[in-house]
Amino acid sequence: MRTRAAVVREPGRLTIEEIELDPPGDGEVLVAMKAAGVCHSDLHTLRGELRMQPPLVLGHEGAGVVEAVGTGITRVAPGDHVMVNWLPADETCPSCLRGQPNLCQRFASTTFAGKLLDGTSRMRTDDDVELKHYLTASTMSERMVLMEDSMIPISDDTPFDVAAITACAVVTGVGAVINTAKVPAGSSAAVIGCGGIGLSMVQGCQLAGCNPIIAVDVLPEKLAWATELGATHTVDASQADPVAALQELTGGGPDYVFDSVGSAGTISQALSATRPGGEAVIAGLHSVMSEVSVFAASLILQNKTLRGSFAGSLRPRVDLPMLIDMWKAGRLQTDKLITKTYALDELAQAFEDMEAGRVARGVIAFDS
């Protein structure tokens, strides 16, 4: 069948074009996409800065309606509304059995290889270039074939855009606070970077009962969003040294510093700013090539912890429905993260707006 998709044939070259999509096979589902979140990971991948290299179809945050199912499908049926989980764990490997399905060993051959379960792709261009399934999701396409394990059912009254961004930005940010760091109530916290993930960290800190919650960014507009979503203080890092400012505001450094950016510079700042005995939690990934050097003395003599958090230590079938329910109950303001909606043809503009800091989260809306 035919679908229109955001294709990257080589680093830096984005085209919106019609491609050929095979029907769903064993254990696979065809989804008519209704919304796809625009994430920094998509932009870094377009530029060839992350692990998976083109040719591929972009997008990993998505929600839509099941249109058809292949053989052996038990969890969803045509007509069901679903959100896309780009970390479809097998629930049988040692990582999964340990309760860490975000580290499933199957991802090496699926999510990070851009292949479905049988090691192949369902997509190719009209000039016969086989396209990878970016993070087994490729949600920036009107239709997509996905693994059944990528399907998280949602109720029919759940907005597709809210569901789409919950599976990446929201869980990465909220999960870093409540799943990875398990922050105790009353902790002081800072969040570096106030895009979709950082603003979700702010909301996670609020859920966890942190005080103060200090947001750090270089754009005043983003700091204003952070205040709206629960930050008690802000630091404009273009005007002040964020490390000194955080230490001054907390009398020696926050208990927890969450970094949503993940560049060498912000990782160093997060670790430097935490109080002795505190914890720096890094949840953004700027580039797979980033390396960071730390002063051994500040880790050891100050008893600090430097911790990575991948996808908010996501347990897909537990956390994603929970986060949707939290939004429905008014405990999370996921919809407030969506600053702008675009058509698929406007994806280049969506990337430009994201880079310029004009949006917290952009979402592509499909009308087909």
Ligand SMILES: [Zn+2]
């Ligand atoms: Zn993402």
Ligand SMILES: [Zn+2]
């Ligand atoms: Zn596993």
